[in-house]
Amino acid sequence: MEIREPDPDESERIREVVDSSMTTSFRLSPGQIDAVTDEQFADDAVAERLEDEKAVLRVAETAAEIEGKTIAGFVEGRLENEWGEVNWLFVDPEHRGRGIGTELYETVTETLRDRGADRICVTVLEANTEGHGFVERFGLEHEDDRRVDIADESLVKYVYTDPDVDADLPGESGREDAAEESFPETETIDGTLTTTDDDETIYIDRDENESGTAASFFATYEDEALTDQYGFYCANCGSLDISMDNMNRLECANCGNSHAERSGESYDDSYL
Numbered sequence: 001m002e003i004r005e006p007d008p009d010e011s012e013r014i015r016e017v018v019d020s021s022m023t024t025s026f027r028l029s030p031g032q033i034d035a036v037t038d039e040q041f042a043d044d045a046v047a048e049r050l051e052d053e054k055a056v057l058r059v060a061e062t063a064a065e066i067e068g069k070t071i072a073g074f075v076e077g078r079l080e081n082e083w084g085e086v087n088w089l090f091v092d093p094e095h096r097g098r099g100i101g102t103e104l105y106e107t108v109t110e111t112l113r114d115r116g117a118d119r120i121c122v123t124v125l126e127a128n129t130e131g132h133g134f135v136e137r138f139g140l141e142h143e144d145d146r147r148v149d150i151a152d153e154s155l156v157k158y159v160y161t162d163p164d165v166d167a168d169l170p171g172e173s174g175r176e177d178a179a180e181e182s183f184p185e186t187e188t189i190d191g192t193l194t195t196t197d198d199d200e201t202i203y204i205d206r207d208e209n210e211s212g213t214a215a216s217f218f219a220t221y222e223d224e225a226l227t228d229q230y231g232f233y234c235a236n237c238g239s240l241d242i243s244m245d246n247m248n249r250l251e252c253a254n255c256g257n258s259h260a261e262r263s264g265e266s267y268d269d270s271y272l
Contacts, residue, residue, distance in 0.1 A: 060091075
């Protein structure tokens with residue numbers, strides 16, 4: 001296995017790795033995955049970041065029986081003052097279980113430190129079912145949430161860093177603190193976020209949410225103890241008129257905000 005900087009003409013293969021990895025491990029619909037992949041890893045986007053002195057892009061190249069060599073993993077980091085941020089890490093599902101993710105992570109963090117980073121943080125999309133556990137294997141802890149707009153999708157990123165770091169986390173273009181996002185048509189009663197439906201008080205669980213195309217969906221409950229689920233709340237418009245089909249797809253009838261849940265059978269439990 002060789003870890004190296006990619007060439008600009010390898011962006012198509014990088015997109016293939018990203019798409020297959022996200023399809024296997026992310027709770028996003030095929031349309032959402034295509035949108036993120038097309039925006040973040042388009043030819044011009046990859047070429048631009050390769051020219052950016054603050055960006056660090058690396059691929060893992062492995063031997064293949066037929067093709068000779070193939071890109072099996074991709075990682076991207078960025079230097080932000082004293083911080084090194086690892087923003088994306090993908091491993092092709094067919095090549096998992098061989099330590100590729102670990103090699104990519106260690107290479108990008110070492111490169112960022114060599115370029116002047118005193119601290120390392122890692123951002124993982126909330127919808128990445130396997131990425132959180134992978135990051136925690138390196139002793140990092142969940143320190144912050146960010147709401148980011150990617151390809152017209154409003155998504156939440158978890159920020160991980162060393163537990164003993166006492167410093168402000170680096171900023172991110174277009175970021176919004178997910179914990180401080182707007183909750184229309186709500187009020188806080190005794191520290192609990194609530195809304196109403198036909199004059200009935202409905203309790204919103206901020207910790208139980210799903211990403212949406214415009215804003216998150218939050219589970220709602222009939223009681224303050226959050227034991228009897230009522231349904232879902234749309235943080236984009238404040239509506240409780242949320243439908244869920246037999247594939248666990250959520251959609252707001254008021255504003256069209258939507259979220260598609262993947263079947264658990266689609267997930268691959270192999271390590272990155």
